[in-house]
Amino acid sequence: MLRIVASASRPSSVSLLSVAHRRNLSSTSARQADITLTVDGKEVTVPQGSALIQACEAAGSPIPRFCYHDRLAIAGNCRMCLVEVARSPKPVASCAAPAMPGAVVFTNTPLVHEAREGVMEFLLSNHPLDCPICDQGGECDLQDQSIRYGSDRTRFHEIAGKRAVSNKDLGPIVKTSMNRCIQCTRCVRFANEVAGVEDLGTTGRGNDLQIGMYVEKMMDSELSGNVIDLCPVGALTSKPYAMQARPWELKTTESVDVLDALGSNIRVDSRGVQVMRVQPRTNDNVNEEWISDKTRYAYDGLRFQRLTTPLIKGPDNRFVTASWPDALAAIAAGLNQTGAKGNEIKAIAGHLADTETLVVLKDLINRLGSDNLASDLEGKYGNAPPVHGIDVRSNYSFNSTIAGVESADAILLVGTNPRHEAAVLNSRIRKSWLHTDLVVGMVGTRADTTYGFEHLGEDAKALEKFLSGKVKGEFAERWAQAKRPLIMVGSSMAEHADGEAVFGMLARYVAATGERIVREDWNGFNVLQRVASRPALYETGFVPSRAATSTTPKFIFLLNADEVDPASIPADAFVVYQGHHGDRGAALADVCLPGCAYTEKSSTWVNTEGRSQLGRAAVPPPGAAREDWKIVRALSEVLGVDLPYEDLVGVRDRMWAISPSLVRWDGLEGTSLEVAKAGLGSLMSNFYQTDVVSRASVTMAQCTRAFVTREKTSLEGLGKEPLQAHA
Amino acid sequence: MLRLPRRLPRLSPPSSRLISSTAPKRSDALFIHRDTPYNNPEIAFKFDAQNLKRAQEIISHYPPQYKKAATIPLLDLGQRQNKGWTSISVMNYVAELLEMPPMRVYEVATFYTMFNREPIGTNFVQVCTTTPCMLRGSTDILNTTCAHLGGLKPGETTKDGKFTVIEVECQGACSNAPMMAVNDDFYEDLTPETTKKILDAFAKGEKPKPGPQSGRKTSENSAGLTALTTKPYGPGEFCQPEFQ
Numbered sequence: 001m002l003r004i005v006a007s008a009s010r011p012s013s014v015s016l017l018s019v020a021h022r023r024n025l026s027s028t029s030a031r032q033a034d035i036t037l038t039v040d041g042k043e044v045t046v047p048q049g050s051a052l053i054q055a056c057e058a059a060g061s062p063i064p065r066f067c068y069h070d071r072l073a074i075a076g077n078c079r080m081c082l083v084e085v086a087r088s089p090k091p092v093a094s095c096a097a098p099a100m101p102g103a104v105v106f107t108n109t110p111l112v113h114e115a116r117e118g119v120m121e122f123l124l125s126n127h128p129l130d131c132p133i134c135d136q137g138g139e140c141d142l143q144d145q146s147i148r149y150g151s152d153r154t155r156f157h158e159i160a161g162k163r164a165v166s167n168k169d170l171g172p173i174v175k176t177s178m179n180r181c182i183q184c185t186r187c188v189r190f191a192n193e194v195a196g197v198e199d200l201g202t203t204g205r206g207n208d209l210q211i212g213m214y215v216e217k218m219m220d221s222e223l224s225g226n227v228i229d230l231c232p233v234g235a236l237t238s239k240p241y242a243m244q245a246r247p248w249e250l251k252t253t254e255s256v257d258v259l260d261a262l263g264s265n266i267r268v269d270s271r272g273v274q275v276m277r278v279q280p281r282t283n284d285n286v287n288e289e290w291i292s293d294k295t296r297y298a299y300d301g302l303r304f305q306r307l308t309t310p311l312i313k314g315p316d317n318r319f320v321t322a323s324w325p326d327a328l329a330a331i332a333a334g335l336n337q338t339g340a341k342g343n344e345i346k347a348i349a350g351h352l353a354d355t356e357t358l359v360v361l362k363d364l365i366n367r368l369g370s371d372n373l374a375s376d377l378e379g380k381y382g383n384a385p386p387v388h389g390i391d392v393r394s395n396y397s398f399n400s401t402i403a404g405v406e407s408a409d410a411i412l413l414v415g416t417n418p419r420h421e422a423a424v425l426n427s428r429i430r431k432s433w434l435h436t437d438l439v440v441g442m443v444g445t446r447a448d449t450t451y452g453f454e455h456l457g458e459d460a461k462a463l464e465k466f467l468s469g470k471v472k473g474e475f476a477e478r479w480a481q482a483k484r485p486l487i488m489v490g491s492s493m494a495e496h497a498d499g500e501a502v503f504g505m506l507a508r509y510v511a512a513t514g515e516r517i518v519r520e521d522w523n524g525f526n527v528l529q530r531v532a533s534r535p536a537l538y539e540t541g542f543v544p545s546r547a548a549t550s551t552t553p554k555f556i557f558l559l560n561a562d563e564v565d566p567a568s569i570p571a572d573a574f575v576v577y578q579g580h581h582g583d584r585g586a587a588l589a590d591v592c593l594p595g596c597a598y599t600e601k602s603s604t605w606v607n608t609e610g611r612s613q614l615g616r617a618a619v620p621p622p623g624a625a626r627e628d629w630k631i632v633r634a635l636s637e638v639l640g641v642d643l644p645y646e647d648l649v650g651v652r653d654r655m656w657a658i659s660p661s662l663v664r665w666d667g668l669e670g671t672s673l674e675v676a677k678a679g680l681g682s683l684m685s686n687f688y689q690t691d692v693v694s695r696a697s698v699t700m701a702q703c704t705r706a707f708v709t710r711e712k713t714s715l716e717g718l719g720k721e722p723l724q725a726h727a
Numbered sequence: 728m729l730r731l732p733r734r735l736p737r738l739s740p741p742s743s744r745l746i747s748s749t750a751p752k753r754s755d756a757l758f759i760h761r762d763t764p765y766n767n768p769e770i771a772f773k774f775d776a777q778n779l780k781r782a783q784e785i786i787s788h789y790p791p792q793y794k795k796a797a798t799i800p801l802l803d804l805g806q807r808q809n810k811g812w813t814s815i816s817v818m819n820y821v822a823e824l825l826e827m828p829p830m831r832v833y834e835v836a837t838f839y840t841m842f843n844r845e846p847i848g849t850n851f852v853q854v855c856t857t858t859p860c861m862l863r864g865s866t867d868i869l870n871t872t873c874a875h876l877g878g879l880k881p882g883e884t885t886k887d888g889k890f891t892v893i894e895v896e897c898q899g900a901c902s903n904a905p906m907m908a909v910n911d912d913f914y915e916d917l918t919p920e921t922t923k924k925i926l927d928a929f930a931k932g933e934k935p936k937p938g939p940q941s942g943r944k945t946s947e948n949s950a951g952l953t954a955l956t957t958k959p960y961g962p963g964e965f966c967q968p969e970f971q
Contacts, residue, residue: 166759198828203837204758214833215760215768215815 035101040108052094052105053081061107064116064145066123066232067184068095071289073193078123078184080145082115083107091115113149120150126163126207127233128179135175136234138247142182165210171218172702173225173293175242181235183209187227193434194290194427196450197221211235220707222423222687225296226289229279238277240297240699245269245276253618254281256605257295258352258598259694261491261529262402262422263607264291268299268599268618275299275599275619285403285668286607292423293703294687294694299599301697305582307594308623319592324624328638330591334574335639338554343545346372346553348382350561350585351691354603355536355612355662356651357595357628360643361559362542363654364632367641372548375537376564378495383568384549387493387500388527390538396494397535398609399523400486401668406432408524410475410482411440414463414502416490417447420687421530422608426450439482441466441475444490460498460505467509485517486524491534492684494527529608530684533560536606539659558585559628560595562692578631580621581692593635594625597693601627602648604655604662611668612661756844758837760815765846772816774824778808782824795827798835802842811851811910812843840895848884848891850929852876853908856894859901864918868905869894871919875926889930902946903939912937916949 036045039059046055051074056063066078076096083094086104091111106112124146131137165178183202188211191200197220199213213219219227228238250269257264257278264287267279278299280291310327311319322330335345347365349358362373375382388395400408405428418426426449432438433451440453443463454475456466465471469480479485487506493499510517510525517524529535537543552570558577562585569575569588577589580597598605600621606612621627626634629651636643645651655662661669688703689695705711762768774782782801789796798821805817818836822829836842843851854869869892873879876890884891900906903915907922914925914937921940928935943949963971 168759199830201830201834203833204756205838208758210758212759213830214758214837215829216762 035099037099037101037103037105039105046099048099048101050099052083052085052092052097052099052103055099056083056094056105056107063094063107064149065095066141066145066182067186069186069189069230071194072186072189072230075185075189078182079119080116080123080149082112082119084109084111116149117151120146121154121156123182124150124154125156125158127182128162130180134177134180134234135237135242136180136231140234141232163207168212169216169218170236171220171224171706172699173239173297174219174227175237175239177235177237178210178212179235180233181211182233183211184232185211186230186232187211187236190227190230191219191221191224194226194431195221195223196427196430197224218706222292222294222419223290223427225293226280226291229289238297240300241277245271250276251618253599253616255599255618256613256615257291258354258532258605258615259294259298259691260292260422261532261534261608262286262424263532263605263611263613264295264424265613266291266295268616270599270618273619273622275302285401286611287424288428290424290427294423294690294700297699297703298694298697300699301581301693301695302597302599304696304698305692306597306622306625307580307582307586307592308625309594310624311586311589311592313590324626324634327591327593328635331574331576331635332638332640334576334590335555338572338574340554340574342369343372343548343551344554345370345557346374346548346551346555347557347559348374348376348561348564349533349537349542349559350376350563350579351531351533352579352598352693353533353537353560354598354601354615354628355533355540355606355655356603356648357559357632358533358536358540358542359655359658360629360632360636360645360651361557362540363643364636364639364641365557367636367643368639370548371545372551372553373542374544375534375542376561378492378563379565380568381495381499382564383544385543385546386538388503390541390543393539393610394523394525396527396529396538398488398526398528400526401609402428402607405429405486408432408482408484408486409436409438410479410484411438411486411488412466412479413440413442413444413449413453414487414489414506415444415493415496416488416528417445417449417684418488418528419447419449420684421490421528423687425528439475439478441479460501463502464505467505484522484524486526487517488526488528491527491529491531527608530690532605532607535608535610536604536612536662539606539610539662540655541658558589559632560692561585564588578628579692580625581696583692583695585692593631594621594623595628595631596621596625600625603628604652604665606662609668610661612663612665614665756840760833760844762815766814766816766844768815768819770814770816772805772809772814772820774804774820775808778804786825794825795831797825798827798832799839801825802832802836806842811847811849812845814844846884848888850890851908851910852890852892852926853895853898854881854892855896855898855900855904855906855908857897857901859897860904860906863904865905867919868907868917868922871922872907872926875923890926915939916941916943 033048034045035048036043037055039056040061042059044055044059046058053063053068063081065081067075068081074095076093079093081094082091084106085092131143167176167178170176185202188200188202191197199217202209202211203214204210227236249271253268255266255268257266265281265283267281268275269277269279278296280287280289282289309321310324312322312327312330314320345365345368347361365373390396402425405425411429418429430451440451441456442453443456445458446455454473456462456471489506493502554573556569556573556575558564558575560579562583564585566588575589576591577585578593578595579585580595586592598615599618602617603615604612605615633643645654652663684690686704686708688700688708694700782804785800786794786797801821802813805821806813809817813836818832819829822832852872854865854872856865856869872892876885876892879885879892881892881894898906898908900913900915905917906913906915907917909929916939925935941949
C-alpha cells in the first residue's frame, strides 16, 4: 500500500527517490533534475520524482483529493485526483503517477469532470447523509468537493442499504463514526509513519474493508489528535469538541502553544469568551503540521479552577476576595511587615510565565535590591544558578534547530524521552529514522520512543563509559563515523544530582572532539527544554546570583510557579502568587493576583531552540484578571519603585535592550559555537498533566486514566454532560 | 355471517417499527476481533517442534529484513496446527515470530478468506457455486450437502463438530464441475449420490479417493476421446527410409 513518500514528508537530508538505506527496498540513486511538462496549456517545471498532482498544483490547477497528503506516503486509493494525460488511454490518478518530462496534462476536460463525478458517486453511495449532525460539517472535504465536483443525483438505490461499520473506541480524544469513513487510509498512514503507533490498519477487503485496530485497543499516541485534522470526512472527529460548535461560528487567532517548550504554532478557535478548540498551524521549522494531544486538548483546563479576582488570605487561613488596590496594598504591607531586604525578597518563575512578565518582574525585584530570581525546577535546583550556566546561549538551547534534527546521522539521547518532552520533535526523529540510516543511542531510563535505539545504560557512569569510547556495538561504531552527530540532553539533567557531572562530561567531550560535533555548519550539542518559560528565563538572566542562593527568603513572589516544592518556602515568609489557576502555587500564597492564561494575552514565548514567537490573545481574561506584566507594573508603583515603561512597546524596548532576539519574532538567531560547559531519568512521568492548564483539563484527566494509570473504568458517559465552567 | 373487522390486519405486520429504513448489510465474517472464551489473546499458541523447524525454513527463504514476507505461509502453518482455524493467538504468535506489529498480521489474516478466524469442523466442506459449477448443478450439491449433514445452512458446523459447510467462489476446477473441496482435496464431477457417499465416508473417518467421482480420468471427455484417438506416431514412422 505504501509507496514513495511525498516530498514534504521526507527528511530534508534525503534527496528524492533516495539512495539505498538500510530500511529501504530501492537501491536506485537520486537524480535531482528538473523536468518540464505542460498542465492545462501552462508549462511548469518541477523536480524529477514529483507526483503529477504536485505539478498540477504548481501550475495553479487545483486537483481534488482525499487520500493524498503532502506529509504522508502515497496510497492512491481514493481516485479523486484523476486527470487526463495526452496519449494515455485512461484517466490517470495524479497522486500516484510521477510527473514525466514533456507530458501534456489536462485537468479541466469533460473526461476529467465525468471521472470525478463518477468517483464521487461511488464514494457517496456508502456515505451516510448525516451532515446536519456531523461535526465535520462546514470543514468537510467530502462536502466541499461533492458540491464542487460531484453530480446532483445518484444512480445507487441499493435495496440492502448502505454499508454499516461498527464504531471503534480510540480513547478519550478521537471520536469515531465509521459509517462515514471513505477509507482514504490517511489516519492509518499517519499512525504508522508519523506517530509510530503501528496498531491502526485496514481489516477485511472490498466493500467490507474497514479502518481499525482489529482487537479492542485505544490509540496510545501523543499525536493521535492529528488524525482528526487529517480525516477528510467526519469519521474521526474530536471527542471533547463533539457537538460543541460549528466552524463558521468560531473566531480564529493565530498563536503559539506553551504546554511544552517546542513552541508549536497553533490556531486558537474561540466563540465568545471561550476557547472552543486548538488546531495546528503549519510551520515547517517548528511543528510541521502536527501538534501533540496536550497542546490540542488541554484547553478545557482553561475553564476550570481559574483565579478570577484578587484574593487575600484572612486570619482564618481562608481566601477572601478583594479589589485590586486592596490586594496590591496588602502586598506592600506584607513586604513592610516581614522587613525583607535585599536577597530576602525572592521571585520564583514557573512553567507558564511569559517573557514580558519575566522581564518586568526581574526589573522590579532588582530595583528592590534583590538578585534572588529562582525558578521552579525540580527539588532545590531552581534556587541555585543552573548547572549548565546561562552566559552562553548554546549551553541551554537546542542548537541544531528543530528542523536540523532531520539532518543528523547519529543521535545520542541523554536523560530524555523526547516522545514525552517534545512529542512533535520526536516524530521528526522517527521520520528521519524511517527514511535515512539514522542510528539512535540512549543513556537514561529506557522508554518507548517509536523508533529503534541502542540502550547504552541508565546512569552517568554509562555515559562516561560511552564517551570514553569503551563501549562496543553498532551505535558506538556509527557514532564514531557520523558526519553530523547530535547530542540531545534532556532539561531534566539540570535537575538531577548528577547534572553537573553530566554537563561537564559532555562539555569536555564536545571540546575534545574538536570540529566533529560543533563547527561552522553544524552544532550537534543540544539541550531539550521541556518547559515553555525556561529558554526565556535563561535568555533574560532570570537566575539567582551565587550570594542569593544561600539567603533565607522572607518575601516570595510566585509568578506562575506551581511546581515549586512547598518545603522550600519558609513558614513565616509572605507569599504572593500571580497566575491563572488555583493550583499548588496559589495554595501557598498569602495574596493571589489573577493573571492571564496563554490564550488571553499577547506575549512573547521563546522555544527550546531560542526562536521567539508571538502568542496572541484569543479571548478576554475571566473576571478581574489582568495581563501579567501590567500587574507587576502596577505593583511596582505601590511598592514605590516605579518601572520606567508605560505600555507594551516600552516593555518590548526593554526586552530589545536585554536581547534583541527576544523581539525578532519568528526568526531564529544562530547560537555561538562556544560551548563553555556543557538512572538519568526523564522527569516527565505523565505526559498529559504537566502544568496547571493540563491538570485542570477534564480531557487530559481522561487521557491520564486511559493511557497512564490505565484504569479499566469505562470512559463512556464521561464528558458527555455539559461541563459547567466559568468564563 | 362472517363479519370482517373494519380494519384488515396487514399480512406481515412489523412487530416494531425501525427508525432507519435501510436494512443492514451483513458480511459473512466480522472484521474486528471480540474476545470470546475460545478465542482470546490469553490462550497460548506456539508452533510445535516440527512446525517451528518448518517455519524457520520458510523464513530463511527471505532476506532477514523482509521476514514479514513469510506472513502468509506461517499463518497457514499456524492454521493447520490450530485445528484449521487462525485464532488471535496464532496471529499474535506469527507477528512475534516475524518481529512485526500484530496489526500487519491481522490485516493479512482478514484480507484472505481462506484464513478461518472462527473454529471449524474436522472436515471443512467447501462447495463451489460459481457460474460453471452452478450451470452444472452445484445448487443441488449444496442442498444435498446441507440436508445430508442434518439441515445445516452454509457457514454452519454440525453439532458433532465433524463438518463445516461453506459456499465458496471458483476453485479452478471448472472442467470437472460441479465440485467441492473437503479439507485440502477436490471432489469433482459430483452428483447428489456421490456427494452423499463422500460425506458418509468422511463421517466414518475414512478418506475417499479425491478427483472426479464419475469414473473419468482427470478432465478427459466423459464421452470418450473425439480427437487423438489413433495410435500416436512412433519415432521414425512415416519417415524416409534412411531415417527409419
